[in-house]
Amino acid sequence: MKKVLVTGGAGFIGSHTCVELIAAGYVPVIVDDMRNSDDRILKGIEKIVQRKVVLHRIDCGIETELEKVFREEGPFFGAIHFAAYKSVNESVAEPVKYYANNIGSLVSLLNVSKRHNMNRLVFSSSCAVYGLATSLPVDEKAPATNANSPYGYTKVVCEQLLRDASHCDPDLRVVMLRYFNPVGAHPSALIGELPLGIPNNLVPYVMQTAAGLRNELTIYGSDYGTPDGTCQRDYLHVVDLAKAHVQALNFLNTASSERCEVFNLGTGRASSVKEVVDTFVRVTGAPVRSRMGPRRAGDVPSIFADASKAHKALGWSCAFDLADALRDAWAWQRTLDTDPVAASTP
Numbered sequence: 001m002k003k004v005l006v007t008g009g010a011g012f013i014g015s016h017t018c019v020e021l022i023a024a025g026y027v028p029v030i031v032d033d034m035r036n037s038d039d040r041i042l043k044g045i046e047k048i049v050q051r052k053v054v055l056h057r058i059d060c061g062i063e064t065e066l067e068k069v070f071r072e073e074g075p076f077f078g079a080i081h082f083a084a085y086k087s088v089n090e091s092v093a094e095p096v097k098y099y100a101n102n103i104g105s106l107v108s109l110l111n112v113s114k115r116h117n118m119n120r121l122v123f124s125s126s127c128a129v130y131g132l133a134t135s136l137p138v139d140e141k142a143p144a145t146n147a148n149s150p151y152g153y154t155k156v157v158c159e160q161l162l163r164d165a166s167h168c169d170p171d172l173r174v175v176m177l178r179y180f181n182p183v184g185a186h187p188s189a190l191i192g193e194l195p196l197g198i199p200n201n202l203v204p205y206v207m208q209t210a211a212g213l214r215n216e217l218t219i220y221g222s223d224y225g226t227p228d229g230t231c232q233r234d235y236l237h238v239v240d241l242a243k244a245h246v247q248a249l250n251f252l253n254t255a256s257s258e259r260c261e262v263f264n265l266g267t268g269r270a271s272s273v274k275e276v277v278d279t280f281v282r283v284t285g286a287p288v289r290s291r292m293g294p295r296r297a298g299d300v301p302s303i304f305a306d307a308s309k310a311h312k313a314l315g316w317s318c319a320f321d322l323a324d325a326l327r328d329a330w331a332w333q334r335t336l337d338t339d340p341v342a343a344s345t346p
């Protein structure tokens, strides 16, 4: 039995990854203090996979607590580390909170893993490490140390920490996955994204506007040098992203010259804000009130992935497109419309 520790396994990407891990024969052990999730996600995972899933409701940044999980559940085949704060805006307002949590939880995991000889680690990184990319599409060789926000810098620091740790520990193997813009939900509509409060990200805001929870979407900037003037991003379906984690774990079990590898995960396709809204309306038939507004500070005009390294080394590719992701996100949102918790968020 290949047990995999999944920190933040009840979160958006973590929960979808647990489903894919089980489908691939792994046994996830979730560590999540549920500060950014809800019991319904756990129930959703269990309903999809038709079995109970183990959750330890602890903060993985507290080493003594994580130590207990390793003693009770170990040995682990590997770990996937999702647990981190992820709001760019919030990180600008509360940088210390972001550095403490995002770096502290990785330090805790590395310390406990070392004591228990757990040597395979998949790390959740972000295209935020590229900051203002100068050449598109972005591949892994692009400079990845000039992030645009404290959130992005926490990923830069964690990546460096992992490079340094793997450099001096010949047994440690690490894969760092740089996600572009994960969107969508499981096609079953049993799990999906649960934004806390007013969403910062485009797709959750579109969903809540279409659902009548928000009045209108503000499109941040229509005067960029892109074909329709709105920003372009690389939106990938969360199920495709989740599958990449399973492939990364498999990869860690193969012989490779590099002890610490990094992969971009994106579709390679740039979609503008306007295209996202138009595609959503086309595939769901649900109207979205929107207006053009000023640019949002810190936004880059366009960024999308060259993910050919992941295609070659992991055998990974995307099965879903933007329309699939938006259709699935909407199906999930509709299950929330009647949920008093989700509907009562400000």
Ligand code: UFG
Binding pocket: 086, 088, 126, 127, 128, 151, 152, 180, 181, 200, 201, 202, 203, 205, 217, 218, 219, 220, 221, 231, 232, 233, 273, 296, 299
């Ligand atoms: N946008 C709007 N209106 C909104 C929300 C977003 O027009 O209400 C626009 C943004 O200006 C941007 C695009 O939609 O052009 C995508 O914005 P998101 O906030 O959804 O995503 P970002 O690309 O800003 O951020 C994402 C992740 C971060 C990560 C970052 C790296 O959410 O975790 O990519 O670039 F750090």
